[in-house]
Structures are given as structure tokens and as C-alpha cells.
Amino acid sequence: MPLSRNMMGTLFVGGALAVTLSALAYPSMLGLSTVSTSTDRVIANTQWGPLTEGDRDFVVKVRAAGLWEYPLGQLGLQKSQTPAVRTASNHLIDGHGALDTSCRKIAPMLNIQLPNVASPQQEGFVAQLKAESGKQFDTDFANILRMTHGSIFNTIAKIRSTTKNTLVRALADQANDTVLDHITVMEKTGLVDFDTTLFNQTTPPKLPQSDLTPPVPPAGQPMVVLNPPPTATSTPLDLNAALSGNNAG
Template sequence: MGGALTLTLAALAYPSMLGLTTVSSSPSRVIAQTQWGPLTEADRDFVVKVRAAGLWEYPVGQMALKKGTSKGVLVAGQHLISGHAALDATCRTIAPQLDIVIPNQPSAQQQGFINTLNADSGNKFDTDFANILRITHGQIFTTVAKIRSTTNNTLVRALADQANTTVLDHITVMEKTGLVNFDQVLFQQTTPPKLPAEDMTPPPPVPGQPQVVLTPPAGDTGAGGGQVTPSPSPTIG
């Protein structure tokens, strides 16, 4: 697996999570005073990152249920769908409360991950799926911890709590597939490329466009670490 996987992951330009490169010019700057505490640029960017993560990982989870060839990949796909549906519900609830505009589409780089996995099949799909998702979740894990330890906004803190549980769950199920190449993953996780900001940033929503909603599957039991039950939100379709 080693040599072929190295080439595969290298071709993906060291996948990295939206916002790991500092998006804000001054992350600690307070941009709003809210009833839930001050909101900083870093807080706002975190809510956007969590929403954007779901916009590509949720469909990839659906893809895993259709294309996965091992039980571990099928289980991981279920956890992606469930975990990001729960995180998405929280993001859609708190974003208007904090006056944060959230995207309706993933970034160009994240869409590239979808396209890559969509073109894969068989064992190649399973292997790329496990390693790409392990890299991206490993990267965002430290970001979640930083926000959790520094935010003074209770809504953002609750989202960080939920994200921490979900991301750790997703890291764990990827590792349980038995397909993760740890040497390569850890190297790429800690040495992401310097990509153009436009590749790392999701486009703003089109005015008047219905909001994309990541709905949990029927009978969902909460796999993936969903912890927050937000107020009801409208769904599409």
C-alpha cells in the first residue's frame, strides 16, 4: 500500500481543511458584542469552517455507503452523514443569531476531494476515502481545541464542544478501517501546502438561493457525536 498511496495522496496536493491557513487578518479582534458574549473573527471563521466541512464530507459519506467495499468504510460513511447533519443543524441555528453568513457550497479544494473520490472505485476508493478524511480531520482537530479554549462566546463554545466529539469520532472510525497509512498521513497533516485563499474559501451564498440542509437519515441514532439539539429548521426537498 505504501508506495501507491504516497503517490495518490501527493497528487491531491496535501489535502487541508478550510481555514487552517489564517483567513482573518486579526483573529482575536472582536467584531460584535452579542448576548452570548463577544464574537471574534476567529469565532466567525470557525462557524463557517464547520458548515463548509459538512458540505463536502456529508456527500462523501453518502458516497461511501454506495461505493465502499469494506464494513469499516460503510460504518465510517454512516458516521460522516450523522455527525455532519447534527453539526449542520447547529450551524444553521446559531449563524443567524450571531449574524454570520454561512456558505451553501464547499470550497474549490473541498469540491476537488469530492471529485477525486467520485472518480474512484473499489479498493482505491476505500483507501483514498480513509486517508483523505483522516488527514483533514487530524488537521481540524487542533483548530477545534484552540477555539474551545479561547472563545468567550457561549454559542461558539457549544459548537466547539460538539465539533470536538464529532471530529474525534470521525478520526477513530477512519483508523478502524485499517486502511490509514499513518506515516504519510501524519506528514501531510502537519505540512499542508500554501494554497491560494480562493481555493480554501467557500463562495458566498447566492442571494435568494434556498439554504442547503444536511438532513440526518431516517432512524438516525446519532452516530458521529451529535450532542446539540437545536431549534427546528426548514429543510429542502
């Protein structure tokens, strides 16, 4: 049975596992100090168009999403005996493997530092689901991931409609397709409690910035790579195609 609103509130509040249910929404990114609250402030002029705070944050958010959702996909394949949850798990691995490849392509081009570990909030999701099993695991898996993907959906649309940077625009296209696919497969599990999902998407608890920001990788640490599965159907950005006939501005 889907979790009630009270049960979900208990699930997602308290200690290290407190969450905002907006897995990709954190206010400051890595390697650069945020001195303005305006996400449209230009922080660099690149050959692919101006890069704003919002653009930079978006690239990091996409990377951070994969750092916890890709492992959850692997966990779902290990723990769930429900075919629909296993299908959703495969989609997480496939989609975030491709998105991660794209992030690692464009981040150095835009001089954006990427995290190697998800935020404490996001790691809390993983820890929680690692401790669960059976029906509880399947239900919480579907509800947590439906809420977090629903929360980022509008952010992707805003970035896609406002960015003047060609590379960020192409990443937003890919992220939009991936997130919509993941929303759909979570809903197809039949386990999503829509009332609770929408409530928590629109009224998330406030957390300190330290819980919402991935740690800066230690100097010299090799970059974590989320490899696409052997049977991958999602494809990373084709930079030549993204840049041809798609002038910045």
C-alpha cells in the same frame, strides 16, 4: 496497501485537486471583510458574549466541512463494499447532519452568513473520490478524511479553550466529539497510512485564498440543508441547555 508518501503527494497535488489536507482551514469567511490578521479581534458584541474573527471563522468552517463530508458519506455507502468504510460513511452522514443543524441554528443569532457550497479545495476531494472505485476509493477515502479531521482537531481545542461566546463554545463541544468519532472510525478501517497522514497534516502545500474559501451564496438562494439520517444517533445543540448555567465570558 496504504498509499506511500510519494503516492499521496501525487494524489493531492496538481490543478483543481491540489489540497492542503486541512479541509477546514481557510483564512477569510463569507459576508465580512477580514481587515485584521488577528483571529481574536472582536467583530461583534452579542448577548452571548463577544464574537471574534476566529469564532466566526470556526462556525463557517464547521458548516463547510459538512458540505463536502456529508456527500462523501453518501458516496461511501454507494461505492464501497468494505464494511468498515461503510460504517465510517454512516458516521460522516450522522455527525455532519447534526452539526449542520447546529450551525444553522446559531449562525443567524450571531449574524454569520453560511456557505451553500464547499470551497474549491474541498470540492476537489469529492470530485477525486467520485472518479475512483474499489480498493483505491476505500484507501483514499480513509486517508483523505483521517488527514482532514486530524488537521481541524487542534483548531477545535483552541476555539473551545479561548472563545468567550457561549454559542461558539457549545458548537466546539459538539464538533470535538464528532471529529474525534470520525478520526476513530477512519482509523478502524485499517487503511490509514499514519506516516503519510502526519506528514501531510504538518506540511501542507500553500494554496491561493480563492481555492480555500467557499463562494458567497447568490442572493435569495435557499439554504442547503444536510438532513440527519432516519436512524441518527448524533444530536444537534439544545440551545436551552447550552445557554442555561453557561454564561458568556
